[in-house]
Amino acid sequence: MKHSRSASGTLRKLGYRLTPQRIMILEAVERADSHISAEEMYTQVHRRYPYINISTVYRTLELLEKLGLVIKTDFGEERVRYHPVDKGHHHHLVCQECGAIIDIDESTLARLQDVLLARYNFSASLKHVAIFGLCSNCRE
Ligand SMILES: [Zn+2]
Numbered sequence: 402m403k404h405s406r407s408a409s410g411t412l413r414k415l416g417y418r419l420t421p422q423r424i425m426i427l428e429a430v431e432r433a434d435s436h437i438s439a440e441e442m443y444t445q446v447h448r449r450y451p452y453i454n455i456s457t458v459y460r461t462l463e464l465l466e467k468l469g470l471v472i473k474t475d476f477g478e479e480r481v482r483y484h485p486v487d488k489g490h491h492h493h494l495v496c497q498e499c500g501a502i503i504d505i506d507e508s509t510l511a512r513l514q515d516v517l518l519a520r521y522n523f524s525a526s527l528k529h530v531a532i533f534g535l536c537s538n539c540r541e
């Protein structure tokens with residue numbers, strides 16, 4: 402896979418050892434179609450590599466996040482999920498009633514960014530934002 406190779410390349414360049422755990426966790430994030438939780442990653446990796454424990458997964462994800470290789474999003478109610486940084490060009494609407502997560506285009510919040518800059522001289526970093534509310538089903 403192209404992306405995981407570049408992510409592992411980044412790790413190596415920065416002087417981090419490419420342990421089997423790190424490679425497998427990177428691959429699990431890359432393979433996920435959308436967002437994956439640390440627990441789901443653990444289940445996947447554990448099948449192939451029974452020696453791994455959940456705290457290694459958490460630690461590795463923390464490292465990958467610090468290096469800018471994965472994006473972490475808090476979907477509320479302790480639902481923290483990850484995806485690779487190059488799949489992060491969108492935002493999310495999160496329904497507080499049924500828990501549905503709807504992807505929206507990155508450009509949707511561009512106007513908000515402009516307003517914040519114009520009015521508050523504040524340059525907002527709106528990467529992969531979760532907006533909470535009620536979905537169309539739950540509003541009925
Ligand atoms: Zn996302």
Ligand SMILES: [Zn+2]
Binds near residue numbers: 496498501536
């Ligand atoms: Zn809903």
